[in-house]
Amino acid sequence: MEKAINYSIIIPHKNIPDLLRRCLNSIPRREDIQIIVVDDNSDSNIVDFEHFPGMGEPCVEVVFTKEGKGAGYARNVGLSKAKGKWLLFADADDFFCEFLLQNIDKYLNANVDVVYFKAQSVxxxxxxxxxx
Incomplete structure (x- = not known):
């Protein structure tokens, strides 16, 4: 039986593979976390598609689009793949603090529709x- 997905983290990406790698590395790997990266038609002169960040990881789904319609479109593509009870959105140049799971797990069964938290720019x- 497949384990329930509690969180789907949707990350649009275009042409910043090193920052995407940092973002992915900041996300803890757990069976109840689905990570969806949507590449919005990155340039093959910038991105090594054979070694694309997240490829081959069991909890990471990488979707390649050829449309190049922007981050909003890529987020919607990610939404169409999401299986989680909760949705989290991050940009490829974002990264999470080490207390991510502690911060979000406390709301897992809360009777709320939206949870937000303060972002810190660095x-x-x-x-x-x-x-x-």
């Missing part, structure tokens, strides 16, 4: 807080 190179 400099991509230094990881120091950014003035945004």
């Amino acid at each position: 400099d991509s190179d230094t990881l120091l807080p950014a003035d945004r």
Whole structure:
């Protein structure tokens, strides 16, 4: 019997494979987490499709689109694949703190429709807080 998916994390991507890899590495791997990466027609001169981040991982589904219609379209493609009770959206240049599961698991069975949390902007190179 297939284990229930509690969380579907949808990540649109275009032309930033190193940042996507960082994002994916920040997501804990658990049987109840589905990760969906939707590549929005990345440039083959920038992205190595043979070694695309997440490919071959059991809990990561990578979808390639040829339309190049933007992040919103890619999110909708991801939504069509989502199986989770809860949906999380991240951009490929985002990453999660180490307490991700502690922060979201407390709402797993809550009687709410939407959960949101504060995002912290950081400099991509230094990881120091950014003035945004």
